[in-house]
Amino acid sequence: MSHTRLYLQAPRALAVRIYDLLEQAFEEDGLALSICVADEADDVHEVSVYALDQASDVKARISAVLKAIPQAPEIAEEVLPEIDWVAHSLQGLHAVRAGRFLVHGAHERHRRRPGEIAIEIDAGMAFGTGHHGTTSGCLEMIERVVGRENPRNALDLGTGSAVLAVALAKLRPMAVLATDIDATATGVAQQNVRLNAVFNRVRVATAPGFHHPEIARRRPFDLIVANILARPLMRLAPAMARHLKHDGSLILSGILERQRRAVIAAYSGQGFRHVTTLSREGWVTIHMKR
Numbered sequence: 001m002s003h004t005r006l007y008l009q010a011p012r013a014l015a016v017r018i019y020d021l022l023e024q025a026f027e028e029d030g031l032a033l034s035i036c037v038a039d040e041a042d043d044v045h046e047v048s049v050y051a052l053d054q055a056s057d058v059k060a061r062i063s064a065v066l067k068a069i070p071q072a073p074e075i076a077e078e079v080l081p082e083i084d085w086v087a088h089s090l091q092g093l094h095a096v097r098a099g100r101f102l103v104h105g106a107h108e109r110h111r112r113r114p115g116e117i118a119i120e121i122d123a124g125m126a127f128g129t130g131h132h133g134t135t136s137g138c139l140e141m142i143e144r145v146v147g148r149e150n151p152r153n154a155l156d157l158g159t160g161s162a163v164l165a166v167a168l169a170k171l172r173p174m175a176v177l178a179t180d181i182d183a184t185a186t187g188v189a190q191q192n193v194r195l196n197a198v199f200n201r202v203r204v205a206t207a208p209g210f211h212h213p214e215i216a217r218r219r220p221f222d223l224i225v226a227n228i229l230a231r232p233l234m235r236l237a238p239a240m241a242r243h244l245k246h247d248g249s250l251i252l253s254g255i256l257e258r259q260r261r262a263v264i265a266a267y268s269g270q271g272f273r274h275v276t277t278l279s280r281e282g283w284v285t286i287h288m289k290r
């Protein structure tokens, strides 16, 4: 199945406004959206919407949303190649160590050392090979928090490849719900759950934010881990508070160093207190408690 990336470029403030409008417009569809810096010096930010096979419909809907914006940027599109680029590039990547975890592809099973917890990841088209500072920061934080608190019931929101859900289930016998807004990611997540033989502990579901009956059924959680971006995390703060047990732990990542204070402030307003922050490659992973 081919994917099309529909994207547009704009200065930061406008790009964020467009991202917010598109997020509202596509909330029910489960389409993946992203916003990233294309050129920091020239203040160029890029907003992307990933369409599966209905790219022209999605493009028409983006155009309709952009009508609300004077001098809206043009929508460009690129058909993403059928090649499984993440898995392809994994062949050239080394296994990654984060705390006691070793995250590796099938070709590096032999690198596991005694005492390490191996997580085999076939990343497919989902994010999360352990090579990104947000993932490795989350893995280290998970090891610390789970070691101290022994949670029984965890949610990995924005699971991508399921790397963090697998890590949780391998650390302790706990029930883990792994969710992602993107159905391609949850397909990959499900494969990795099987590959790591943790299917009796980890359930995977496609869900935007907290909108899924299984989340409602399992709440409140002892631990929630969410490696998404700062803005959606700030928006989710009230819902996080509603879904976490009193004295439960929250691990947040996908946050740039300069966004750290704003995220902590959004969560403090919901009764959370900051416990500790880890910094990895310009990204921070924050542990908070309620």
Ligand SMILES: C[S@@+](CC[C@H](N)C(=O)[O-])C[C@H]1O[C@@H](n2cnc3c(N)ncnc32)[C@H](O)[C@@H]1O
Pocket: 032, 126, 127, 128, 129, 130, 134, 135, 138, 157, 158, 159, 160, 161, 162, 163, 164, 179, 180, 181, 182, 185, 207, 208, 209, 210, 227, 228, 229, 232, 254
């Ligand atoms: C940076 S990746 C993290 C993947 C993995 N958890 C890791 O740590 O490597 C973020 C993931 O969150 C998902 N995501 C973004 N916004 C979401 C939302 N509102 N609800 C659920 N998933 C979301 C994306 O589709 C993506 O797979």
